Amino acid sequence: MNTLTATRMPNLPKGKSRILFEDKDIEFGLPEWQENKIIDLWNQRKSLIYIAKTVRRNPHEVFFTLYEAQMDGKVSNIGRAFMESSTLLVPGKEQLKNGRSNTNNSKKNVQT
DSSP states (O other), X not given: OOOBOTTOOBXXXXXXXXXXXXXXXXXXOOOHHHHHHHHHHHHTTOOHHHHHHHHTOOHHHHHHHHHXXXXXXXXXXXXXXXXXXXXXXXXXXXXXXXXXXHHHHHHHHOOO
16 A cells, blocks of 8 residues: 655555654665665675675665565565674664673773
8 A cells, every 4th residue: 555645745544643764764766786786695695784885775775675676576585684693673773782882891890
């Protein structure tokens, strides 16, 4: 169901609704060569983060490209993106990263 019109005005049901990714810095368009490169690298079993760095795109944009490519039958095993050691899809990953570094620093500062 397409809930956005050409003017990007929402055509949502009355009541509580929200537009996904409205406030995110995600671009949903990309050149065909970039899409082909993403698909090619994925089929070579490269990681999502490696692909994002190679094509200089937001990792989330790469994921959405792969998701659509799977829907079109161009790639398989999109689940691999969830099984890699990447924290791309982990909510609060920055807080986790900062928490780990703070924990390590606090252990160094403890005197015995």
